Amino acid sequence: MPDAARTLESRASVLDLTLTGDLAAVAPVRDRIMGFIEERGVADEQAIDIMVALQEALVNAVLHGCKNDPSQVIRCSVEVDSDAVTIVIRDPGEGFESAAVTDSSDDGVNLTNHGRGIFLMRGLMDEVGYSHGGSEITLKKQRHPQAA
Amino acid sequence: MLRVEIRSMPPVAKLYCSGRIVLGVEAETLRCMAGSRPERRMVVDLQQVYAIDAAGLGLLVELHCRAVENDGEFTLANASPCVRRLMALTNLESVLQFDDSAGFELACSDERAMTA
Numbered sequence: 001m002p003d004a005a006r007t008l009e010s011r012a013s014v015l016d017l018t019l020t021g022d023l024a025a026v027a028p029v030r031d032r033i034m035g036f037i038e039e040r041g042v043a044d045e046q047a048i049d050i051m052v053a054l055q056e057a058l059v060n061a062v063l064h065g066c067k068n069d070p071s072q073v074i075r076c077s078v079e080v081d082s083d084a085v086t087i088v089i090r091d092p093g094e095g096f097e098s099a100a101v102t103d104s105s106d107d108g109v110n111l112t113n114h115g116r117g118i119f120l121m122r123g124l125m126d127e128v129g130y131s132h133g134g135s136e137i138t139l140k141k142q143r144h145p146q147a148a
Numbered sequence: 149m150l151r152v153e154i155r156s157m158p159p160v161a162k163l164y165c166s167g168r169i170v171l172g173v174e175a176e177t178l179r180c181m182a183g184s185r186p187e188r189r190m191v192v193d194l195q196q197v198y199a200i201d202a203a204g205l206g207l208l209v210e211l212h213c214r215a216v217e218n219d220g221e222f223t224l225a226n227a228s229p230c231v232r233r234l235m236a237l238t239n240l241e242s243v244l245q246f247d248d249s250a251g252f253e254l255a256c257s258d259e260r261a262m263t264a
C-alpha cells in the first residue's frame with residue numbers, strides 16, 4: 001500500500017483513499033485504484049481509458065488544487081458496480097470555471113505542451129462533471145457502452 | 149516505467165519506446181534522451197507504448213516543434229490504436245507526422261542519393 005495513501009474499503013465495490021498533494025503520490029494511488037477496478041472485471045479497453053482519465057484528474061488535483069503542496073490532502077472515492085465505474089476526486093483548492101477551459105487554439109490545434117488534460121477526460125469518459133466550484137470532479141465510465 | 153532504446157544511423161536516430169509516456173520520470177526520460185540527439189531526423193517508435201497522458205502528448209508536440217524550428221524532421225511510427233485515438237481526441241493527428249515504415253531507410257535513401 002502506498003505510503004502517501006490511506007485506504008479504507010467500506011464495501012466490496014467501493015474504495016476510498018486519500019493522497020497528499022505531491023506528484024510522487026499520483027502513480028501509486030493511480031495503480032492502486034486501477035488494481036481495484038481491474039479486479040472487478042472491467043474490460044481492458046475501458047480500463048485503459050479510465051487509467052488515462054484518472055491520471056489527468058489526479059495530476060490536476062495535485063498541480064492546480066494543491067499547488068503541489070504535500071501538506072494538502074486529496075480525497076478519492078471509487079465505485080464499481082455492474083453498470084459503471086465512478087470516480088470522485090476532491091481537492092482543497094478554490095476550483096475553476098470548467099466551461100472557460102479550452103484545449104485548442106482558434107485553428108483547432110494546441111501546439112503548446114500543456115492544456116490537453118480536460119479534453120482527454122471528456123473524450124475518454126462517458127460523463128465528466130464538476131462540483132464545489134470545480135474542486136471536485138466526477139468521472140463516469142459505463143461498463144456496457146451502447147453501440148453507436 | 150518507460151524504456152528507450154536508441155539506434156542511430158546519421159542523419160537518423162530512431163528511439164524505440166516501451167512502457168508508458170506519462171508525467172514524471174517517464175516523460176523527462178524521453179525529453180532528455182530525445183533532446184540529446186544530434187541527428188537531424190528523429191523517429192519515435194511507439195509500438196510498445198501502451199499508455200500516454202496529456203503530458204506525454206505535450207512532449208511529442210514539443211519535440212515536433214523543436215524539430216521544425218531547427219529545420220529537422222520528427223516522425224512517429226507504429227503507434228497503437230489506443231495511442232492514435234488519444235492523438236485524434238486532441239487533434240494532434242493533423243499536426244504530428246506518422247510513418248510506420250520510417251527509420252533507417254531514410255538514411256539509406258540518403259546514402260543512395262549521395263552515391264548516385
